[in-house]
Amino acid sequence: MSTTPEPHEASELSPATVVVSAGRPARVQGGHINPSVPMNSTYVSQGVVTSGELSYARGDNDAWHPFEEALATLECGGGEPGEALVFSSGMAAIAAVFALVPDGGTIVLPRHAYQAGMVLAGQIRDRHGVTLRHVDIADTDAVVAALDGADLLLAESPTNPMLEVADLPAVLGAARARGVRSVVDNTFATPLGQRPLEHGADIVLHSVTKYLAGHSDVVLGALVTRDAELSATLREHRTLHGAIAGPFEVWLALRGLRTLALRFERAQANAAELARRLADHPDVAEVRHPSLPGDPGHERATAQMNGFGAIIGVRPAERSGVGRRRAGGRRRGRRAAVAPRDVAGRCGVHAGAPPPLGHRSRDGAGGPAAPVGRHRGRRGPLAGPGPGPPRLTPWLWARPLRPRVRYRRNRRAHNQGGSVEGAQEGLGHRAVG
Template sequence: MHNPQGFATRAIHAGYEPNKENGAVNVPIYASSTFAQDGVGGLRGGYEYARTGNPTRKALEDNLAALENAAYGRAFSSGMAATDALLRATLRPGDHLVIPNDAYGGTFRLIDKVFSQWGIEYSVAPVTDPAAIRDAIRPNTKLVWIETPTNPLLNIGDIAAIAEVAHAAGVKLVVDNTFASPYLQQPITLGADVVLHSTTKYIGGHSDTVGGALLTNDEQLDADIAFLQNGSGGVPGPFDVFLTLRGIKTLAVRMDRHSDNAEKVIDFLSTHPKIEKILYPGLDGHPGHDAAARQMKRFGGMVSVLVAGGREAAEQFCAGTQLFTLAESLGGIESLIELPAAMTHASTAGSLLEVPDNLVRLSVGIEDSTDLIGDLENALR
């Protein structure tokens, strides 16, 4: 097959061609823990043991690499497993990294509670300010780690500008691209060294599988990641991989619908007296709007709001919806609502990354927008 250029075409076809023996259009689920060898060391297709490699997983890795314009891809059992592998592949005791001052709570918890015990140091800086990131870099800094948009404040980092700052200091740039998905943003083309995904979210898209991925053009870094992927074993099973590949096929159409619905929800919320502020990079007044417009195709389905009346009012809002399910996670076809301060970001309480206690995060799904708006209207009464 020639190399397709269109994103939706790559999402459907990259990484797998119909089976030559029976014509199966979808990649098979290779539910085998081991693979027969033609003599000692005679591997068929390079496969020996499913932790080391699996044909279904290889199809996903190749597909994701194609979507992120990367040479190499590695799939993991969760986004946090991918995060852990990348940190261990790039950091040693005494090293330092820079993280956003509003990083995902799980990322912060892993670095602050686990890696700090092994002599890893970190500093926080606003992802919105490349100069502040430059100032946070030390002689022992090895990574600048950003999210854009961030979770849950939806701040925007200028990937190209931050890549320039990091590379000038001889530091690698990691971009967590989970909120945007590769359909809306491809950080490697903007200078990032590594892209991280929780494929649980928009890539899988159906809230039925957990996974993670790392994508890079750096051959040595990929080799280091692959060593840990095999050596530590945080790999996804073939059924989860199959579901993730199934989800990717509709990523383009889903992301457009998520974005459409988010914009309609924002139109409603923008005039509601019980909403103090809307955080969404698609708004002209958002401080990161210009950077987002340069590097994103659209602005996505994640919306955060500050609710008038404080924590109690925010909790009542979360409890009052019916179509917006009160639950953690995001990026599925169904709409979700949560209170980050008490749920996904509880680990940041009392730290520099603490989130406002009246902040409500919406993952706007692909239902009929009129129904979603009606649900929010009822909950805010």
């Protein structure tokens, strides 16, 4: 029985419908409702392999097609159809887009972005003489000024972990006008939150590991583009580098995708409520979440996103003692990106799991999101006895901090112009992921 899905066409269906319906096998009586998991390294051939024919499972694999079909439909919406390519991880997808840049070329990228991507960019700079122009992605003038003579703009919006929001139509339009290829890492927003191709991106990138797969059981990545030539180049990179996904992982990702709309809606509601409560908390110096009316990214996110995502940036107040006990009193007020556990599929920084949804809130208001309180008998991040604002416990805040040795190593490397892991801009940010 073939697992090949119906070809994807421009879809006017709502994304919530697309996630449950796209990538299914053709509807024939007695047929499968789900794609199966074809386990093959090689396909039968009549002789000379013709273009588009399956032959060897590293080059193309029908196990990938249903998920690729669904993701392309989601990212392209009702517009011109495009093509999705699944990769072995989000990092493999990032490596594929960096490989588009020629030796000696120039990449414009956010000063704060997913840390491993930044480390890889640093290695490419050192090995291939590529110039990196780090910009504040929320500063449109700075981004546009950096585009002259560049080869690639890698945008992330909202960024991991600082939650900065780029003016996507403006920066992507400027990149296009200058002939600079643009990529948007859409991991944090998901195609339900924004569709960067509609704003002019050439490529959309995902760590499928996070929201799309959504169950903390696979590591996968993906790229989506409407440019057939670009797609062929990226596909060739995937084949030659062997950055390919296993059939079962992709099947799991598609199964996870089926519930994306429900998960993302609830995760966003929880995050907005958590951000609102943290913003009022005496032990918190700063909260970044675009849902907050005073957040620098609020207006932009309202204009270009559907929702605000479910990752929150938090800087504890110095007086909170958070991190001080662990770090001998020297490390204070560092930022951490937090997310309700499992909403992004995997959280590098656990803010402690919110109670099961529907749990009564501290103020007894109930409502859709009630993350404050006791959870599974363990003291959660915001748990505290009695009324009044709950105290932040070191239990939560100690976890995002890296062991001191690793921190120092990263700081040293950063100061020497090398790795920026955990030490971007000297602030010691800790990203989710």
